[in-house]
Amino acid sequence: MNLPKDRGERSILPSEITPQSVYRDRRSLLQGLGLAAAATALGSRAQAQALARPGKLPALPGTRSALAGAMTAEKTTPYQDASTYNNFYEFGTDKADPARHAGTLKTRPWTVAVEGEVKKPGSYDIDTLLKLAPMEERIYRLRCVEGWSMVIPWVGWSLADLIKRVEPTGNAKFVQFVTLADRAQMPGLRSSVLDWPYVEGLRMDEAMHPLTMLAFGMYGEVLPNQNGAPVRLVVPWKYGFKSGKSIVKIRFVDKQPKTSWEEAAASEYGFYSNVNPKVDHPRWSQATERRIGEDGLFTKKRPTLMFNGYEAQVGQLYAGMDLKKFY
Ligand SMILES: Nc1nc2c(c(=O)[nH]1)N[C@H]1C(S)=C(S)[C@@H](COP(=O)(O)O)O[C@H]1N2
Ligand SMILES: [Mo]
Numbered sequence: 001m002n003l004p005k006d007r008g009e010r011s012i013l014p015s016e017i018t019p020q021s022v023y024r025d026r027r028s029l030l031q032g033l034g035l036a037a038a039a040t041a042l043g044s045r046a047q048a049q050a051l052a053r054p055g056k057l058p059a060l061p062g063t064r065s066a067l068a069g070a071m072t073a074e075k076t077t078p079y080q081d082a083s084t085y086n087n088f089y090e091f092g093t094d095k096a097d098p099a100r101h102a103g104t105l106k107t108r109p110w111t112v113a114v115e116g117e118v119k120k121p122g123s124y125d126i127d128t129l130l131k132l133a134p135m136e137e138r139i140y141r142l143r144c145v146e147g148w149s150m151v152i153p154w155v156g157w158s159l160a161d162l163i164k165r166v167e168p169t170g171n172a173k174f175v176q177f178v179t180l181a182d183r184a185q186m187p188g189l190r191s192s193v194l195d196w197p198y199v200e201g202l203r204m205d206e207a208m209h210p211l212t213m214l215a216f217g218m219y220g221e222v223l224p225n226q227n228g229a230p231v232r233l234v235v236p237w238k239y240g241f242k243s244g245k246s247i248v249k250i251r252f253v254d255k256q257p258k259t260s261w262e263e264a265a266a267s268e269y270g271f272y273s274n275v276n277p278k279v280d281h282p283r284w285s286q287a288t289e290r291r292i293g294e295d296g297l298f299t300k301k302r303p304t305l306m307f308n309g310y311e312a313q314v315g316q317l318y319a320g321m322d323l324k325k326f327y
Contacts, residue, residue: 055224060220063135067136075294079219082218088228089188090179101187103225118166118172142234143304162250171254172204173204175251179197197260200233201256202242206314211313212234214232215233227245232247236308237308
């Protein structure tokens with residue numbers, strides 16, 4: 001596996017960062033008033049923070065979530081790692097490919113279609129969708145099925161806020177997420193590793209769970225393309241691949257929908273894919289994980305937690321289910 005170098009620095013939380021635009025405005029205001037010294041002092045402070053702050057994308061602030069389990073106290077993964085070590089096969093299968101190639105993704109205009117078993121189907125322009133509910137910051141663990149994990153401060157809101165608005169019918173038992181598949185923008189589509197478009201699905205109660213999130217940003221800024229701009233799903237108690245990036249369609253259906261990974265290897269990737277240290281992948285153990293940006297190659301791996309540590313919040317969804325059978 002292509003692991004980043006061990007970097008011990010603590011990353012700054014988005015809530016601790018003054019948005020770039022605020023600095024810019026304050027600086028030009030002070031300069032306008034002829035307060036050059038003050039502007040310089042501010043400038044060097046901004047510069048010092050620039051080392052730890054995220055990229056140079058537009059700010060997307062969110063209020064700290066009050067939702068149970070939504071704010072892990074664990075150290076967040078450095079932005080540099082979270083935005084350069086990615087899985088987004090539409091841009092290539094190497095961890096560095098998405099950061100390298102996703103620059104070509106056009107995230108405006110962008111529409112998300114909502115269809116199927118709902119009373120109010122529709123097509124949402126991304127800038128309308130953004131404002132559908134108040135933006136929250138939530139710090140979730142992300143555990144990839146490959147055995148690594150990160151801690152990412154997302155910005156977005158509960159998918160349930162959208163679901164309630166479109167009024168699912170009694171036949172809506174599952175939700176399917178369809179992501180963009182555009183050969184002109186996505187070089188990875190030339191490969192047949194997966195069936196395109198990348199599709200994923202959730203059971204209705206999973207989709208309605210407040211921890212299930214539509215994310216538009218991370219680290220206080222809009223999502224970088226490689227992390228799934230302009231909108232992606234985040235389901236923190238499931239393996240990372242359930243969290244589809246660059247979503248264009250949300251379909252409410254009566255039967256368990258097809259998912260790309262099940263289609264590719266059903267014996268390895270099930271529909272549920274809940275993080276579970278007791279159910280191994282057929283080719284490797286799922287008992288432990290390596291934290292990206294923190295654990296070096298020789299660091300002892302940390303234990304993987306049941307439901308990725310969200311058991312108190314989501315365990316009830318699976319009461320009575322055989323999780324070895326429904327893996
Ligand atoms: N459209 C799409 N979404 C995707 C993927 C992908 O290849 N294509 N990879 C998944 C996998 S395997 C993981 S681990 C997460 C990684 O998200 P991150 O790069 O933001 O950490 O995205 C998921 N969403
Ligand atoms: Mo993954």
